Amino acid sequence: MxxxxxxxxxxxxxxxxxxxxxxxxxxxxxxxxxxxxxxMTPGQRLFQTCNQVFASTGPGIVPSLQHIEMLLSVLGGIKQEDVGLRPDMPYFSTNNPRRTPKITYLHIYECQQFSMGIFCLPPSGVIPLHNHPGMTVFSKLLFGTMHIKSYDWVVDLPPHISTMVKQSETSQSSDIRLAKVKVDADFVAPCDPSILYPADGGNMHWFTAVTACAVLDVLGPPYSDPHGRHCSYYHNFPFSNYSVDGISIPEEERKTYEWLQEKEKPENLQVVVKMYSGPKIVEN
Known part of the structure; x- marks a missing residue:
């Protein structure tokens, strides 16, 4: 014993x-x-943090709150000089103000789990209304003023609602869904980074450059046509354009709802992809 x-x-x-x-x-x-x-350099720190945050996520899977806060903190500390950008660079000017400005996407990194890149928009540049299927997206406005309008689908509606929609005008409608406006405002740098989720937080949005501006984007996971994560574009219509039996929204709230209809990629959308040439990021 x-x-x-x-x-x-x-x-x-x-x-x-x-x-x-x-x-x-x-x-x-x-x-x-x-x-x-x-x-590490700020860009390298962001890359390493993304590797950690998205290591155990996938389509429709949102990172943990701890990881979200960690990535937002790192992203929030990045400045335009950290990625080698200045408003006077050619990316942010246009030779013909009568034409829709060309947008430049600076590709930083992409793997199956996440992608990193920077959108460079001249004044009046527009990234049309589009979605992010199954993705969690982090964005940081590095400089400039940008108008952002975003939507989430209204999900508590009868199934196959598009077949119930009747347009108040003469033309026919199809594949139309009701969405709620999440954000409709100007953002001026410096400002906090934003986040959208697979099903809420403004998963569908469009950007309009009020001044020349740059947006650092992190997508987890990235778009992938083979895996069904392709980018869809939309028309938007006022709520008053359509009516559906059984749906009643108070008059004062109707401006916060719009109808969205999928469309082909806009012909005037010009996005030129170039490789990022800022401070080196090591993929280890």
Whole structure:
């Protein structure tokens, strides 16, 4: 009995010591990781954080609240000079003000889990209303003033609602769904980064450049036609254009609802893809 008790106490002490050593090593590992992140360039820090945040996510799977806060914090600290951009660069000017300005997308990185890139918009540049199927999207306005309008689908409606919609005018309608306006406002840099989710937070949005501006985007996961995550574009119509039996919205709230109808990619949308040439990001 005495020998068994001594062995049990010894094993208990060894187990406690092992736990303490494991906790110490874990804390040291976390401190070392934070230290390494602090020593990195802002772009490298963002890349490493995205690797961590999106490692265990996928289509329709939102990162944990802790990971969301971590990525928003890193993204919020990035400035235009951190990615080598200035408003006087050719990306942000247009030679013909009568034509729809060309938009430049600076490709930084893409894998199956996430993508990073920067949209460069001259004044009056527009990224039309589009969706982000199954994605969690983080955006940071690096400089300039941009008008953002975003929507979420209204989901608590009868199934196959598009077949119930009757247009108040003479032309026929099809594939029309009701959406609620989430955001409709100007944003001026510097401002906090924004986030949209697969089913809410303004999953469908469009950008209009009030002045020359740049937007850093992180998508998790990225668009992928083979996996059904293709970019869809939409027309928007006032709520008063259509009526549906059984749907009643107070007059004062109707401006916050609009009908969206999918359309082909706009012919005047010109997006030129170029490789990012700012401070180097190492893919390790």
């Amino acid at each position: 005495g020998i068994g008790r001594n062995l049990s106490e010894k094993k208990g002490r060894e187990l406690c010591e092992l736990r303490e050593e494991t906790n110490t090593n874990t804390n040291k590992s976390r401190k070392n990781r934070r230290h390494r992140l602090r020593k």
